[in-house]
Amino acid sequence: MKKVLLVLLALCTFVLNDVFAQSRKITGKVLGSDDGLPVTGATVRVVNSTIGVQTDANGNFSINVPSNATSLAISFIGFTTQNVSIAGKDVVDVKLQANNNQLTDVVVIGYGSGKRAANVVGTVSTVSSKEIENKPVANAFDALQGKVAGLQIFTSSGEPSETPSIRINGVGSLTASSSPLFLLDGIPVDQTTITSLNPNDFEDVTVLKDASSTSIYGARAANGVIYITTKKGSTNRPSTIQITTQAGIAKIANKDFFNRLMNAQQLLDFRLNIPTGLPGALTQQGVNDIRTQFGANTDTKWYDYFYKDQTPTFQTVANVNGGGGKTTYYVSAGYYKQPGLAYRSNYERYTLRSNINSVVNNWMQFGLNLSGGYDIRQTNPYGSNSTARGLGLLAAPYYPTVDPSGNDYTFIPGWNAYNPRYRASKNIDPRNKTSFNPTGYIQLTPFKGLTLKSQAGLDAYDYRFSTIRLPSYLGSINNGSVREEFQRNITRTVTNTAEYRFSFLQKNHMSVLAGQESIDNSFSGFWGSSTGQVDDRLILLNNGPSSRDLASYKSEYSFHSLFGRVSYDFDTRYFVDASIRQDKSSRFGANNRSATFWSVGGMWKLKEESFLKEVNWLDDLSLRVSTGTTGNSDFGVDNQNYLSLALGSTNTYNGGAGLAISAPGNPDLTWEKQQNTTFDVTATVFDKVRLDVAFYNRVTTQMLLAVPYAYTTGYSSIYQNIGKLKNWGWDVSLDFDVYKNRSKKAYITPYLNFNFNQNKVQELFNGKNYWVQQGTGVAWVVGQPVSFLYPIWKGVNSQTGLPEWYVPGADPGVTRKDDNAITNTFNTAGLQQNTGIGRYPKLNGGFGLNAGYQGFTLAAQFSFSTKKYLINNDRYFYENPSQFAGYNQYTTITDYWKQPGDVTRFPKYGVQFTQFDSRLIEDASFLRLKVFTLGYSVPESLLKRTKAIKGLNLFLTGRNLLTFTKYTGPDPEVDSNLALGTNPNTKQYTIGLDVKF
Template sequence: MQQKLFSFLFTCLLLISVSYGQDFQVSGRVTSQADGNPIANVTVRVQGKNLSSQTDADGSYTIRAAEGNVIVFRSLGYKERSITVEKMSTINIQLEAEEGSIDEVLVVGYGSGNNIGSVVGSQVTVRAKDIAGKPAPNAIEALQGKVPGLSVMTSNGEPSTTQSIRLHGSGSLGASSTPLFVIDGIPVGSGSILSTNPDDWESITVLKDASATSIYGSRAANGVIYFKSKKGKASERATITASAMKGYNNLATKNMMDQMMNSKELQAYWLETGFRTQAQIDEINQTFGHNETVWGDYYYKKNTGLDQYNLNISGGSEKMQYYISSAYYDQEGIMYRSNFDRVTLRSNLSATLNDWIKAGLNLSGGYDKRMSNPYGGNSLNGALSLMALPWYSPFDENGNEYYEERIPGLDAYSPKYLADKNLNEGVNKQFNPTIFLQVQPYKGLTLKSTAGMDYFDYRISALRLPSYLGNLNNGSASEEYQTGILKTITNTIDYRTLIHNVHDISMMIGQEATDYDESSFSASGSGLTDDRLTLLGQTIANGRGVGSSKSEYAYNSYFGRLGYSYNAKYLLDLSLRTDASSRFGKNNRKATFWAAGVSWKAKSEKFLQDVSWLTDLTIKASIGTQGNSAIGNYQSLATVGSINYDGAPGWGVSSPGNPNLAWEQQTKTTLGVRASFLNQINLDVEVYKRVTDNMLVSVPYPYTSGFSSITSNVGSLENKGIDVQFSANAFRSEKFYFTPYVNFNYNQQKITELFQDKEYWIVPNTGLSWAVGKPVEFFFPVQAGVNPDNGLMQWYVPGENISDSNFDPNNVTTTFNAVDLQQSTGLRRDAPFTGGFGFTSGYNGFYLDMDFAFVKGKYMINNDLYFFSNPYQFRGYNQIRGVRDYWKEPGDQTRYPKFGQVHQFDTGLLEDASFLRLKGLRFGYNIPKKLLSGQKFFKSASVYYVGRNLWTKTKYLGPDPEVDSNLALGVNPNTKQSSLGIQLQF
């Protein structure tokens, strides 16, 4: 009996082992739970066996397994998922993105894109939650302080302003250093970003190294910023998201305003310097009373409005997905005649027509009205209004504001009156459609055609009403229309295959054609006499004028990429692109750019797999070339213009052209290490060297040649530095999380060659110099301080080579000469240190996010200070308190010389404009889902507060340190915002 029982059990075990030991082929498709898109390069492994595979570009995989085996699906940026094999040969699964993970599929330059873990090139992605819901009209500011190596500056407080952007320093001395902007695969101008809704972006990815950017060739020398718009999710019912935000604007900093003297201080200073007698002061007080006007509070409005409303609908079936949105944004500037009012619409549709055809159509349109304050520069109606004497008042004794009367003493109209009588407005219509057709005739092969357009129609209207008392019965009007259209057609063939489950090979070839056409015309007239009749037709004949312009350029490009991965451990990426541009001479229109990148996922090595504290270790290296063609459209051509000679019209050569003009080329080398520790701490470190050759520079020539300059390919420039990015999940539990981050860049610039064998060149009227072996530096007479014996300002006498700084205290002079005393100050034009830090945190539904941005080593010529600290030159105007520190008697150690000396254009105006700024603060509460579970109307709800530029730390004495310029003069300073918002999802 025991023997029979033993035999029976042995037979059962044998049958079970046979059953489970029979392998069969399992296949399927891996897609994203978020949007249903396929995920490439997912590692598919049979647990406990040396069997693994990877998904291809379509998310498909095959692997051998047996019933009862566990298959593990793993991909960077997604939660790991395990499936037990049953009696089935097909397993389709969806992976859920990890919270805080970056974009799952990155289109690094055409083709079908790669999983972020298999991308060789260097890139940083900012996701939707960090972009939307900010009190700013465009999304570019969301990148400030978030991307190491990317400098983002908002140079003025106009709501319609676009940011200044540079990646890894200024890459050229003559051509633009602005990155290439791409929306859903179509290149666009930077102005297009202002006409789109930040809430529509799923992500913004900054492509940084040659491996990532060289495929864009002709315009990628300064990096690429890729905007990916939101799409609907597959097999999900329609989701409606509505949000509203309302807030107000104020000056971001009052540094300049707070330094101005009040009435008591200024009158005491005048008495002390002998500018006014006590009797004259008494007469002033008797005439104007004891007013104490803070003119900054009058010319800069307080608590101006900001409104933002968003509504979008997304969803889809298995075959079709959609995302439809509408938004309204309205921000009033703090200066009069400053406003931005915008409406945007977007419709993104994608459809799987059958098993091998997919199509999509993205439509984006914007309509906005822009007004900008016109009183910049040396205007007493703008930034220099702070010089108005504090005892003058814009209100009469009854508290009524002077409107049609000039302000007594100041002899100026109120800014409100000027705004009402001098009208200007820009109206922009933006349209950005994109359509694509994707065909997969058989597995691994993808053919894709994409066509897109970047179109704008901009109308500028200006009107000075005839009733304006400053020019009564002589009103004027002008109209200008600008239209531009950038058309791009791209065709690619993409093939991907996986051989023996270890050799992942991808190949892509493509062609792209770009054509741009811009035209404008304008008309103006004067002599209007009635506020009701202000059209151009009412102007007088002899006061009219007309103008027009036209400009075109085109590119034709061919490109290819080869990618190889061995066992998802060793990765290689090669790219090649040939561009032809109409901007260059006919013999030099074509240029070829290339890149090579390698990546080693060291954590996958056996000797590191058991190191539990090391979650990930990836080493990357790349080298490649990019091109820059960001110059005028006709620099290579000799052009003519109309002239008037002896009363008769004629023609004359206006530009000699340069038939040998060619591409500016750049070579960039990058080495990076990415590491993750304990699955909590992330660290990215990259070092780079960026060399620009054949720079496109306007080379000066003697006027005897008939021309002042000719655009040529000359000189070379080097930028090298390091990017560091750190983040950590410091605390994380079911109720609480705290995730800090820090990133920074150090960039060192050096000019290695100039033109005409020059060792240095002083850039006229800029206060800057170019010198071989140095970065772009400020070039000014250098103050040596006030002579304590006689109270005269001293300047260092330059050495024999004025491109070197000479601060010899024994070689100074008290005689100022702007030409003879100019020399290198040793101070850089571009800041070497930029970065940001902050954190995201939450507890039991509440959340608090803070983002800081900083710039260190930034200097700027504060031209406003020439007016605000020049009491002898501008007697009768208010000045800063600092001028009271002036020399009075021998032995005084003072900042300013004795009264009677004029403040010169020297390093006394050159200030440290480094700053630390709280760029964003967000505090809110997500209403718990259990409170919403009893109904089917709301899916989620949240309320929040959001602030921008709430706090600034700087030594700069001007209106705003964030101005990205060598010289600041009368700028409309940055603003800070505080807003309350609500978001509902249905």
């Protein structure tokens, strides 16, 4: 038996030696063809065998193959399996083709290398350049409204240079800023900087929402992060020249508000029926006199006079991109012009960008992005309580705008006000802004897996603005005035990172990142003014002999940070990452300048488990969980850089210069902190339906609150870290392919996304259960959402015609509607109580459709907001005929009480119709057709004949084409507690042409 075993052992040894003698080693690297990034965890298998390995963290593999093997099969989820020949080869590099963009998009997760969306633990959403470019509006974020679940974007004004309000998953603070952190190619920038950039230069915009993706940014990331990546060239495709131009017109988005006002005959009839002796009453003779004086048929539509009927919009952009050897380039230039609809409103922008990236050798590469912009802008200042526009519709429609000869009046008769066009031409405020946003980096790979990167960038601008009243202005003839102001803002950022990516035991992949970042800002400015200029041609400061004045100012801050992250996955199935960051800020007290933020998160790819791998209809199923902390250092006020310090200021005493204490300071002031926990499930079924559902819980503590103090202390308030606020809710995204036919380039893909958010005040200061923000109509009530606090309207007493309000209980923070406790005597402070109406909307989102067929494309994008409420302050003026006698009013005011038994909206005439009570709190929910685009791409077969044109697209685009709302003010999209004199949003119609050479 022993001899037999020895013989068999010898035979096996001979066979094995023969096999190994005939095997060989193949090495290589697997990259994604779309982005050139390593594909971690890809399976490399010898065709027709069970021999296989997985790629490491850098996409590398090494495999022993039999001598008779001829090809390898490389596969990874989201990519098309590719067979490659290995005949006569020892090194094989492979570029996999993506087959599902949803799974292969590369996202930025905070420093270091990007990751594929399918492998990211954090909750992130990316919007591609196609969704952003060629929109007929200066602001890039406007195009994102309704595109990302949890991202709330409201444009509160029709000014072309308007910066929208942006929030991610609710409001993170009661008084500090709730705006996210904005990053441009990794460099922090101010939100206003984005308006100065060309949106066509954006490759994509990534929204980071949960702690796993934001905690690495620590400081200022409490409200999420918006990361903008600009376009780059490529050596994988031919160089191209692209020119895009479009032109169109802008109009008022929705005229329902203007149509609610009376015409001339309605207003005269109303005044004729007012009881004699009461404010605004007219006799028939008075009506006749008005018609005789101002024209029998005069019926002025004042909104046509305060706003232009339409204005032209125009933009053109051109770029050259490509590469040669190991260097890529993207160079672009752009021009945009949009006059505002309100007089003295305009925006004009010039942009230039150059992005260069070069691989010097196998261990060094560098890049330099240069971005510059110059814009000229003017804004209409006559909002709020100004009858020069904001409340200009109070003008009676029977006042004429032109004289008998058809010429415009300079001074409107009857109205006793200057023609708004004349006023705009004589009171000007030219402004210009020059911005510069360079970013440069150098990256070293001293040995396999280790990447060292240093990056530096600027967010810099010079802003000059003037306020000029020409001497020829009849309101101040030969007495012009000039104010010139100059501002310079520079934010410098330097970041250094070291990242090491490696694999062990084949299926274990890990990356370790460590970094340092320094940010400092300097803001300074000066202004001068004078009056008394006598000639429109001589309006410099030195031409004004009177009221000469000047001032200068300066403010600085800095951040210094250390951070790190560890990411690990097993078999590209189980993922864990953790991050930590320490920040120091000059804004906080000497005792508490440092804070540490952290996160931990995990992802489980259930689809990769054996019990789901063979389920053909399920393409992807992943579960993500994360929790962590972030910080906020933005107080939301102008002097925020020095609120922790005791400050002094100069004054004048007894004719001499003196010093006075202006702020008490707080050396213990520190970061506002937030903890965010998120559960997220993503799934793809039938290779058609994609669903993402996330639940989050955000708790903000140590809020930066200005705590009220007794005036006897010498100060009205002192900033402290106190209070607690909670936001929680759901983000849901769904899109599905109803139809897809690749051969006909046909597809129909509808989508829906929304965020449902609730907030609750959990703790205030000094043991208080509620606090009223004076003059805002808003209160913080412990255990309740941030709510409107106003006297609650009961109605009009049908027997007496008097108005009635509910009397609040002992605690105004608790809503009380007791029919046995009412009053007809109005008192703002005495009657205010919690209305039970939340200040912030609960549901925001969007839905739409992308479709195409044989070169034709259609995109419809709707956005909506529900449970959104707004104090409509306009109604106080337009529904108060006895308070504003003789002024124009809404047609609703005819519904007032006249005799016992009448059930009416308003009380009897002579009693004030409208007070500042709950009636003014309106449902400002809205649904808007935000963007509608119809395009056509000329077939390549036709373009080939030109031997020059590679692509030719024609497109028609509309913005804000439809608006559905019950809100009676000028525009429901205002993001504020109160709206008055709003400059309404605009709608645009444009036609465009895109050509590639």
